[in-house]
Amino acid sequence: MGPNRAKGDKDPAEWMPPAKDATCTYATDWVTAKLRWNLTVDGTEARALRTIAASCPDATVTFKLAP
Template identity: 45%
Template structure:
């Protein structure tokens, strides 16, 4: 089974605005991209066993319990 790429083409401006911020401090400017961004963020964390700090978890939970509650996160654990 292959892993879906997590790269999304964005404008230079959006890429600069995001920089190395996480969901606690940055969300995509296009509302229809929010759930995909959060799902891919979460999948990457889960795939690689990365920690999430309290602010990341809190921000993600706001969307997971609201507009993104029907979004399913798919990931394959890294070998």
């Protein structure tokens, strides 16, 4: 089973890509999508994202709100 099938609809608190070098990109893309579409984040998801962000000092989130 490939990584995308294993992920299903899990958030970063439940699943991260197996390739460690993809962690920051995946988390940044996740946050960008949440902000762009004004989606909610639950407490567990927010804690996981903060933990991941702490190991991604060069990551930047840039987004434009969806129309």
